[in-house]
Amino acid sequence: MERSETPSALLVDLYELTMAAGYFEHRVNCRATFELFVRHLPPSRAYLVAAGIEAALDYLENLHFTDDDIRFLRSQPVFQSVSSSFFDYLKAFRFGGDVMAVPEGSLIFAEEPILQVTAPILEAQIVETYLLSVINFETLIASKAARVVRAAAGRAVLEFGTRRAHGPEAGVRAARAAYVGGCAATSNVEAGRRYNIPLAGTAAHSWTQIFPSERESFEALTQTFPENAILLIDTYDSLMGARTAVSLGRKIAGVRLDSGNLLEKSRQVRKILDQGGLQSTIIVASGDLNEEKIESLVREGAPIDAFGVGTELATSKDFPALGVVYKLVETEQNGRREYQTKLSEEKVYSPGKKQIFRFPRLGPYAYDVLARATENFPEGTPLLQPAMREGRRLTAPAPTAELRTRTLRELDRLPVAYHALHNAPRYPVRKSPALERLLEQVREEHLQPSAPSASP
Amino acid sequence: MERSETPSALLVDLYELTMAAGYFEHRVNCRATFELFVRHLPPSRAYLVAAGIEAALDYLENLHFTDDDIRFLRSQPVFQSVSSSFFDYLKAFRFGGDVMAVPEGSLIFAEEPILQVTAPILEAQIVETYLLSVINFETLIASKAARVVRAAAGRAVLEFGTRRAHGPEAGVRAARAAYVGGCAATSNVEAGRRYNIPLAGTAAHSWTQIFPSERESFEALTQTFPENAILLIDTYDSLMGARTAVSLGRKIAGVRLDSGNLLEKSRQVRKILDQGGLQSTIIVASGDLNEEKIESLVREGAPIDAFGVGTELATSKDFPALGVVYKLVETEQNGRREYQTKLSEEKVYSPGKKQIFRFPRLGPYAYDVLARATENFPEGTPLLQPAMREGRRLTAPAPTAELRTRTLRELDRLPVAYHALHNAPRYPVRKSPALERLLEQVREEHLQPSAPSASP
Numbered sequence: 001m002e003r004s005e006t007p008s009a010l011l012v013d014l015y016e017l018t019m020a021a022g023y024f025e026h027r028v029n030c031r032a033t034f035e036l037f038v039r040h041l042p043p044s045r046a047y048l049v050a051a052g053i054e055a056a057l058d059y060l061e062n063l064h065f066t067d068d069d070i071r072f073l074r075s076q077p078v079f080q081s082v083s084s085s086f087f088d089y090l091k092a093f094r095f096g097g098d099v100m101a102v103p104e105g106s107l108i109f110a111e112e113p114i115l116q117v118t119a120p121i122l123e124a125q126i127v128e129t130y131l132l133s134v135i136n137f138e139t140l141i142a143s144k145a146a147r148v149v150r151a152a153a154g155r156a157v158l159e160f161g162t163r164r165a166h167g168p169e170a171g172v173r174a175a176r177a178a179y180v181g182g183c184a185a186t187s188n189v190e191a192g193r194r195y196n197i198p199l200a201g202t203a204a205h206s207w208t209q210i211f212p213s214e215r216e217s218f219e220a221l222t223q224t225f226p227e228n229a230i231l232l233i234d235t236y237d238s239l240m241g242a243r244t245a246v247s248l249g250r251k252i253a254g255v256r257l258d259s260g261n262l263l264e265k266s267r268q269v270r271k272i273l274d275q276g277g278l279q280s281t282i283i284v285a286s287g288d289l290n291e292e293k294i295e296s297l298v299r300e301g302a303p304i305d306a307f308g309v310g311t312e313l314a315t316s317k318d319f320p321a322l323g324v325v326y327k328l329v330e331t332e333q334n335g336r337r338e339y340q341t342k343l344s345e346e347k348v349y350s351p352g353k354k355q356i357f358r359f360p361r362l363g364p365y366a367y368d369v370l371a372r373a374t375e376n377f378p379e380g381t382p383l384l385q386p387a388m389r390e391g392r393r394l395t396a397p398a399p400t401a402e403l404r405t406r407t408l409r410e411l412d413r414l415p416v417a418y419h420a421l422h423n424a425p426r427y428p429v430r431k432s433p434a435l436e437r438l439l440e441q442v443r444e445e446h447l448q449p450s451a452p453s454a455s456p
Numbered sequence: 457m458e459r460s461e462t463p464s465a466l467l468v469d470l471y472e473l474t475m476a477a478g479y480f481e482h483r484v485n486c487r488a489t490f491e492l493f494v495r496h497l498p499p500s501r502a503y504l505v506a507a508g509i510e511a512a513l514d515y516l517e518n519l520h521f522t523d524d525d526i527r528f529l530r531s532q533p534v535f536q537s538v539s540s541s542f543f544d545y546l547k548a549f550r551f552g553g554d555v556m557a558v559p560e561g562s563l564i565f566a567e568e569p570i571l572q573v574t575a576p577i578l579e580a581q582i583v584e585t586y587l588l589s590v591i592n593f594e595t596l597i598a599s600k601a602a603r604v605v606r607a608a609a610g611r612a613v614l615e616f617g618t619r620r621a622h623g624p625e626a627g628v629r630a631a632r633a634a635y636v637g638g639c640a641a642t643s644n645v646e647a648g649r650r651y652n653i654p655l656a657g658t659a660a661h662s663w664t665q666i667f668p669s670e671r672e673s674f675e676a677l678t679q680t681f682p683e684n685a686i687l688l689i690d691t692y693d694s695l696m697g698a699r700t701a702v703s704l705g706r707k708i709a710g711v712r713l714d715s716g717n718l719l720e721k722s723r724q725v726r727k728i729l730d731q732g733g734l735q736s737t738i739i740v741a742s743g744d745l746n747e748e749k750i751e752s753l754v755r756e757g758a759p760i761d762a763f764g765v766g767t768e769l770a771t772s773k774d775f776p777a778l779g780v781v782y783k784l785v786e787t788e789q790n791g792r793r794e795y796q797t798k799l800s801e802e803k804v805y806s807p808g809k810k811q812i813f814r815f816p817r818l819g820p821y822a823y824d825v826l827a828r829a830t831e832n833f834p835e836g837t838p839l840l841q842p843a844m845r846e847g848r849r850l851t852a853p854a855p856t857a858e859l860r861t862r863t864l865r866e867l868d869r870l871p872v873a874y875h876a877l878h879n880a881p882r883y884p885v886r887k888s889p890a891l892e893r894l895l896e897q898v899r900e901e902h903l904q905p906s907a908p909s910a911s912p
Contacts, residue, residue, distance in 0.1 A: 010646040011624040013616070014657030017645065022659075022680040028666055072649045078657075078684045121666060128660075132619035133627055140622075160469070163588035164777045166596075166622035166630070168467040171589055173623045189473065190466040193528045201470030201534075203478075204584075206784040209796050210484055210577060224478040228534045235798065259802060311777045320776035321620045321767045328662040340665050342691065346715060 009065045009093075010072065013129045017073065020122045021082045024089055030333035032121040033353050034128070035113040036135060036326045042319040046424035047414060049146045049407055050114045051180045052138030053104040053387070054397050055173070056131050060099065061393055063127065065090045095123050099388035102356070104398070105142075105180055105406035106383055107414060109429045111349070112356045112370060114139065114324075116384060121331070128326045136324040137170070138177040144291075144316040145181025146411055148309055150419050151295040156184035156306040158200045160286060161314025174314040180403045182411070183313075184306070195400040202230035202256045202284060202308070209235065215244050222250060230254035230284055233269070242269040246276030254282040256308070262287070263302045270303040284308055290317070291421055329353060339442050350435055351442050356383040364415050371432035465521045465549075466528065469585045473529065476578045477538045480545055486789040488577040489809050490584070491569040492591060492782045498775040502880035503870060505602045505863055506570045507636045508594030509560040509843070510853050511629070512587050516551045517849055519583065523547075551579050555844035558812070560854070561598075561636055561862035562839055563870060565885045567805070568812045568826060570595065570780075572840060577787070584782045592780040593626070594633040600747075600772040601637025602867055604765055606875050607751040612640035612762040614656045616742060617770025630770040636859045638867070639769075640762070651856040658686035658712045658740060658764070665691065671700050678706060686710035686740055689725070698725040702732030710738040712764070718743070719758045726759040740764055746773070747877055785809060795898050806891055807898050812839040820871050827888035 023029070038048065070087050073079055097119025108114055114135055117124050149157050159178040162171030168190075175191030185200035186192060192199040203221055211217035214236060221229040233241025233255045245252050255273070257265050262285045273281050285297070286308035294307050311317055328340045329351050339351035353373035357380030359366050369377060373384075386394055411419075418424050479485070494504065526543050529535055553575025564570055570591055573580050605613050615634040618627030624646075631647030641656035642648060648655040659677055667673035670692060677685040689697025689711045701708050711729070713721050718741045729737050741753070742764035750763050767773055784796045785807050795807035809829035813836030815822050825833060829840075842850055867875075874880050 013643040133624045166626040168589045169625040170622040187469040315776045320771045
């Protein structure tokens with residue numbers, strides 16, 4: 001069973017709570033829909049792998065303010081002018097909204113909503129920071145992982161990045177997202193427990209250094225872990241290390257190379273192992289690897305069976321943050337619906353609730369249509385699915401392994417051109433005529449004399 | 457009182473635990489010293505601000521394995537060959553080692569140990585992953601923050617990055633590190649509570665959109681927060697927004713600009729506010745800001761009082777991971793000391809316990825000497841201080857505000873040349889002759905026929 005922990009309700013930007021207080025004091029209680037999406041794909045990302053959705057739903061279902069949370073808020077100078085009934089409201093607070101989401105592991109492109117939250121404005125506002133943070137990060141890492149996994153072309157990718165992740169908890173989430181993105185295993189033990197991810201590990205240089213000789217260190221490791229020992233052979237000299245491994249005269253699960261020219265070293269080591277009768281001993285490579293280096297090693301035919309990837313994967317080092325935003329698209333009060341956008345040129349987005357249709361239903365993906373939620377395109381697959389109604393999840397969390405399987409299946413349906421690590425073509429996302437018309441309509445209404453910007 | 461939470465003992469790379477099991481099974485129980493340091497400074501970082509040390513000490517003091525942790529480990533295939541007395545050892549495990557550390561907020565350069573851990577090898581090994589992760593991340597962010605704060609030249613820097621941080625918990629740690637690095641406040645409420653950091657926030661565009669007019673939204677915010685409301689004035693048009701703020705005819709704490717040409721906009725808005733009698737209303741600027749943009753705005757004399765910085769700060773976007781390593785430098789068994797290093801050219805480091813001496817004791821910093829721990833340079837300040845003995849902290853955690861004060865004081869002592877955002881000179885760190893000799897000695901011993909790499 002995968003475990004979850006209830007995060008603090010104070011994991012939120014102050015302004016979500018001050019705005020909530022303001023809405024409360026002014027009895028603003030319309031129902032609002034926010035959509036969470038990425039305005040632009042980062043350079044050299046042709047697609048994103050949606051992730052963090054389980055964490056988002058988990059948060060929404062469990063969010064509540066403890067007495068200690070409320071005591072802290074009341075002690076803050078900014079809240080001194082807020083009436084005490086707001087804090088009673090927080091005490092009773094539960095998220096009771098509806099959520100649509102793309103299945104975790106789906107491929108997503110710019111402007112396509114990953115999550116759509118419809119709730120009373122206070123509830124929809126308070127959850128903004130947390131939703132952005134988990135979906136931004138897990139989607140970032142799952143997307144990076146997918147690139148690395150595709151580059152490895154069938155060889156296993158092991159996530160080794162916790163030590164360079166943005167703190168140990170980010171390491172756990174990175175491990176999960178990397179697994180959703182297609183990695184085979186992680187070294188993070190807590191992630192293994194929490195999300196049921198296979199664990200992998202080898203040994204460090206310190207292990208070799210502690211023993212009087214490399215040979216003794218190898219013997220000790222294979223004695224304790226007869227089936228699983230992966231010997232780190234580059235502490236002194238990789239080829240010498242490979243010969244020492246052979247000289248033990250026993251089955252060895254694997255060896256690891258962590259430095260030097262991995263193409264050349266892996267070939268030489270493979271030869272030594274094979275000649276020594278260790279044909280089934282695998283070679284694991286590590287050391288500042290990323291998708292470009294892996295693609296090149298694979299292309300050159302390096303006899304490497306698994307890649308350990310750390311820093312580059314757990315921080316998405318080439319592009320460490322997505323520009324995920326959470327935008328108000330629609331409000332409704334007493335049956336009156338208003339479509340919302342921002343009209344300033346650099347920040348305009350399509351108003352109204354949306355649906356993503358992906359074409360065709362079977363076979364390789366060709367294009368998406370971003371449409372109004374009320375539209376229907378029977379030839380396409382609608383991606384946004386009901387995930388939560390009145391604050392309750394509609395389905396049990398999927399096992400993480402299933403999400404990984406979905407990602408790998410989706411990646412296979414994306415034509416190979418989009419898998420180019422650089423300069424991939426742009427996957428076509430068209431806006432439906434009805435969605436385009438709605439933006440024009442909102443723009444025109446806004447230019448009327450009664451529009452907000454023209455108020456005195 | 458600043459709160460801490462006990463992290464899971466499984467926040468660790470698998471290999472730390474398999475190596476621990478191997479040491480245990482082979483009765484390897486020497487005392488080992490590991491040093492945690494950065495091999496090279498990232499490009500465009502002339503110094504680092506050491507942070508994450510409180511979190512590291514907190515972890516070391518509280519680390520223990522629960523029954524559930526041990527049950528999980530025993531269930532893993534890799535541990536099937538390990539004797540049950542190892543798990544009894546884990547059940548009783550407590551970190552009982554000694555720790556030297558630089559004070560949090562100290563400036564640190566390449567190869568200088570931030571932390572030095574001396575403990576029985578199993579204890580020193582198990583804690584590696586967590587120590588690397590917290591110190592890597594908090595040092596990364598505190599160092600980035602210091603650059604941003606220096607660029608702001610006395611104007612307040614507000615940390616707004618949680619939504620783009622690597623998960624909400626990374627947001628909390630980023631907020632702490634940013635504050636240690638000199639920021640004035642954070643928007644992350646949990647960070648405010650946990651580390652006693654001033655909170656700051658404004659309002660979002662959704663606030664403005666929800667009301668029938670911008671004017672009504674401004675009125676509502678200033679009514680609820682008469683002393684603190686910072687109005688976001690760029691939802692429709694910044695200048696119109698500024699005029700609307702003036703037209704309210706009341707005191708306004710501040711306005712925020714989040715888009716457009718901030719230099720030009722801030723000048724125009726300042727003029728409108730001043731002419732409207734709002735001379736004491738501050739201008740907060742935000743929107744993908746970083747140290748370069750802030751330096752340029754300050755140089756041009758933009759009338760901006762505070763900068764809200766998000767993504768760039770909370771992810772250290774230009775360089776999102778330090779290459780922090782944790783290396784075995786010394787072992788001791790039955791009074792026999794061995795100095796440890798790795799001799800492969802790309803990964804060599806100085807063996808033996810070290811001390812950092814910074815010169816001179818008073819006034820601007822000139823250079824450091826990296827020396828053996830047994831050396832003494834009375835003219836310099838030794839940076840590594842005893843932080844923990846036999847697993848107990850020697851002093852109570854310092855309030856976070858004190859660490860921030862230390863950082864700002866240290867930054868002032870660093871000559872201005874090193875504060876250039878790019879192409880700063882390299883701060884001189886010399887190695888003492890005794891430290892250089894020790895590396896040569898280890899190298900020579902290693903070339904003897906009895907050395908490990910020459911074993912059959």
